[in-house]
Amino acid sequence: MPERDSIQRELISLILVIASLSVGATLVITGTATTTEAAGFIVTILAAIGLSSHRRGRR
Secondary structure (H helix, E strand, O other), rough: HHHHHHHHHHHHHHHHHHHHHHHHHHHHOOOOOHHHHHHHHHHHHHHHHHHHHHHHHHH
């Protein structure tokens, strides 16, 4: 069921995006990272998700 697989991948991507935003916010709130460092972390995670989605789309 290709449609179901696609929906599951989208859901996993959404969960990972929310998790990366939460971790970034936590790093700033706890003072572990500056906002710039946290933004870099979030962008890196989002780029990895995008690259993974792009690779899956080519198959």
